[in-house]
Amino acid sequence: MFHRCSRRLALVSVLGAALMAVAPAEAAPAGNPYDLVEPGTISVGTVGDSKPYTFTDANGQFDGFDIELFRDVARRMGFDKDHVTFTGQDFSALLPSVANGRFDTAVAAIGITEPRKKVVDFSDGYLAGYLTVLSAEPGIKGVDDLAGKRLGVVQGTLQETYAREHFIKADIVDFPDNNAGVSALNSGSIDAHFLDYEAAKQYGDQYKGLTLAINIPSFDAPAGFAVRKGNVAFRAALNKGLHEAMQDGTWKALYAKWFPGSPMPADYLPK
Numbered sequence: 528m529f530h531r532c533s534r535r536l537a538l539v540s541v542l543g544a545a546l547m548a549v550a551p552a553e554a555a556p557a558g559n560p561y562d563l564v565e566p567g568t569i570s571v572g573t574v575g576d577s578k579p580y581t582f583t584d585a586n587g588q589f590d591g592f593d594i595e596l597f598r599d600v601a602r603r604m605g606f607d608k609d610h611v612t613f614t615g616q617d618f619s620a621l622l623p624s625v626a627n628g629r630f631d632t633a634v635a636a637i638g639i640t641e642p643r644k645k646v647v648d649f650s651d652g653y654l655a656g657y658l659t660v661l662s663a664e665p666g667i668k669g670v671d672d673l674a675g676k677r678l679g680v681v682q683g684t685l686q687e688t689y690a691r692e693h694f695i696k697a698d699i700v701d702f703p704d705n706n707a708g709v710s711a712l713n714s715g716s717i718d719a720h721f722l723d724y725e726a727a728k729q730y731g732d733q734y735k736g737l738t739l740a741i742n743i744p745s746f747d748a749p750a751g752f753a754v755r756k757g758n759v760a761f762r763a764a765l766n767k768g769l770h771e772a773m774q775d776g777t778w779k780a781l782y783a784k785w786f787p788g789s790p791m792p793a794d795y796l797p798k
């Protein structure tokens with residue numbers, strides 16, 4: 528009798544521990560109020576080579592400022608780590624994939640612009656910075672020096688749009704992703720590659736021959752989480768979580784972790 532009883536007690540406490548271990552910070556909402564592709568899980572499209580914003584680590588796990596911030600926001604909405612799935616894609620495919628329902632959201636330092644808002648809706652902005660020309664040629668110091676030079680851009684980025692509009696004397700070369708562009712830069716088939724500032728800084732640290740030659744402010748296009756047009760409840764919940772993360776210092780801690788040495792921008796700090 529005693530033996531049976533204690534076995535039952537043991538079973539109950541094991542079950543209890545298991546339940547506690549999987550319980551999210553906040554209960555996930557019942558039903559599918561956020562109109563998720565797969566109810567109960569947020570599917571996120573991202574890119575694998577924009578370190579420190581978003582990248583895959585040695586184990587193939589996605590990591591970076593944007594990834595950690597999104598995980599934190601999702602947790603506040605009731606979706607723990609196991610209920611947020613990240614999938615890497617070419618940057619140019621991200622917004623169409625959100626629009627056509629392949630992903631619930633895209634998270635990859637995606638600047639909010641009017642043309643993009645025709646395709647998807649965005650959360651509020653969570654990061655603003657510079658677009659940077661990473662150069663393999665010491666002679667490239669300003670925009671005029673790009674005349675006749677081969678400049679790499681990732682297809683579909685703000686860098687591509689900006690370069691075609693303003694670097695009109697440069698020879699623009701499209702790449703599917705940053706790794707392809709930087710490989711071309713290192714092998715000498717292009718002279719410079721145009722990407723986000725913090726990613727340029729990473730590649731500059733990794734490859735000593737590369738320098739950050741030109742910085743273009745992109746503060747009018749802060750990065751946001753892209754969501755399917757009209758997915759109002761999802762967008763509102765993301766914004767609520769985002770504001771909480773800014774107010775309680777989480778955003779600040781992530782910024783300090785991933786962008787050491789960069790000045791702390793007042794816009795996103797606790798008020």
Ligand code: SNW
Pocket residue numbers: 574577618635636637638639654655656657658681683684685686723724745746747748749750
């Ligand atoms: O517009 C900037 C923003 O101010 C911040 O610096 C983060 O990057 C941006 O959103 C621009 N990012 C590029 C874009 O949106 C490239 C993103 C990528 O390569 N993953 O097209």
